Amino acid sequence: MHIFTYGSLMFPEIWQRVVRGNYLSATATLSDHARYALADDTYPGMVAQADAVVQGVIYYDVTPQDVAALDQFEGSEYRRQNVDVVIESGETLIACTYIFLAEQRLSSLPWEPQAFQMSRFIGTYCSDKMGG
Structure with missing residues (x-):
């Protein structure tokens, strides 16, 4: 199954953890679809x-x-669902992505990948997977 990522999982440092x-x-x-920053x-x-439109990364043939x-x-705030994504060649592929369910937590601001606070995210959500 192909997986379309649009947030923290776009970054290899997170994906590989x-x-x-x-x-x-x-x-x-x-x-x-639209990608928003969470208020908190x-x-x-x-x-x-x-x-x-959301720009992201597709990972192919995930086990x-x-x-x-x-x-x-x-976790429970997301639901995996099939979507049609377009890759650079212009080809459309079916992939799964994670739709956010807790819409009340979304801010009105778009989430910008270049502003992602990776070290803070890793310390909060990936610390138990360090080195693995």
């Missing part, structure tokens, strides 16, 4: 929104074991 496998990846675009945290939430690890990492 969650999954065990090594996967090919590429930039990808998801239409009719470092990571984003993505929701369906007409005429919006069921690693999908289970991603499900656990994302």
